[in-house]
Amino acid sequence: MGAPFRLYNTRTRDVEGFVPSTPGVVGLYVCGMTVYDDAHIGHARAMVVFDTFVRYLRYRSWQVTFVRNFTDVDDKIIRRAIEAGRDPLELAEHYIENFRRDMTNLGLAPPDAEPRVTQSMDEIIALIAKLVERDHAYEAEGSVWFDVTSDDDYGALSGQQLDQLRSEDPGTGKRHPADFALWKAKKEGEPSWESPWGPGRPGWHVECSAMAWHALGETIDIHGGGLDLVFPHHENEVAQSECAHGQRYANYWMHNGLLCMQSGRKMGKSEGNAVAIHDLLESFPAEALRLYYLQNHYRSPLPFDETALPEALCMLGRLYEAREVAEGMRGEEEPTVVAEALGADAIRVLELSEGFESALHAALDDDFNTAAALGHAFELARAVNRMSNHKKAMRRAGPIAARALEAFALVERTLGLMADTTESFQAEIKAKRLPHLGLTPEEVEELLTKRAEARVNKDWATADAIRDKLETHSIAVMDREHGSDWRVRLNASGAGCD
């Protein structure tokens, strides 16, 4: 049985306690990609938010069915295919494969179902037929249009007045400017499917109504997507599904805010400012991107500039460093005894660790506040670092650190951060950040070898000069018992951790 939580519902414009249609079960439908290009980090926000949401709900014992579609035939795909001299369906297939590669590299779990428009024609046609039969849709010149005047609730989700609306779908035979296409009559050179209204292809909005119906039934618990989809896409989904089935379409509407440039514009291919996921992941670990999204409430607009990822990486590094410090602590006394002996900083770590699970749950149960949840993790990381300054901490604070490590493990289980070992995290940092620092791994190793020789020869001036040179490239050298180790400083990328 799932634990209770609250969620902002776009439909009611209020934060509400979640009530499932079936106890313990959540059906979640999220609008997926129109696959005509590579996904950028604006798209990835929705993917990461809903992946983390599903991860958290499952951790809280909800039985979740997560459905995310692909729009694999559409005007944009056809236009792009014509420009490139390619077959539209083959082009869509290519970008579906790229998208799946990106999601895997981002560390996201695949949805339970990924329906595609081209594989859902029977359901789409059945839904349109139902709307025609119930007089909510009409045929004109081989196309089928949704009759917005037949739906008294049209505009309710997005809060708009019908007389001020018009749809983007061009077409002769439309009765109202806001009527939108359910079925588009075949045009020469475009892919088409047979239907009771002649050959053609579906409109964009009807496909989600049909795929959600097929995968999750007439009423779905939670419908998700980017805030930019509320109108017209989600408004039209509501109209189609509710007019066809006579049931509420989605009980809760969960919309993520958009990534925006400092200029205030949204990120997009058409804006010419898109950063592709696969390009970004060449320079940063996936968890840095994940943290960047989750550090902000999912409904807030998310500003992006070139300092965003270096800053997120810094913050991520702090979590890993605190965990590493905690792992290095030893001792066998009772935690409360050690805390008494070490004083305020140790007492604080123990308090924060013991209250961590309930604080984490409280944050995430309150409209999925990942920013507040991460705030608790950072607070604990800072406290661990402060405790480690105590001269006896490394020898005695182990039993307290063990509690902190249990807390850090919950960050991984709920938010999907700190999932790596320290070694593989550091190796990834070296591989991805070093190319930006003007040194190759071979050059670093060569300098360290020279420095080791200088140290053997007690040539301290040379040894120090090499260390300084490495520092200017943001390489930190740590001298250990058996030689030196090195790391890339995470504030190395033009943005410091505050």
Ligand SMILES: [Zn+2]
């Ligand atoms: Zn959709």
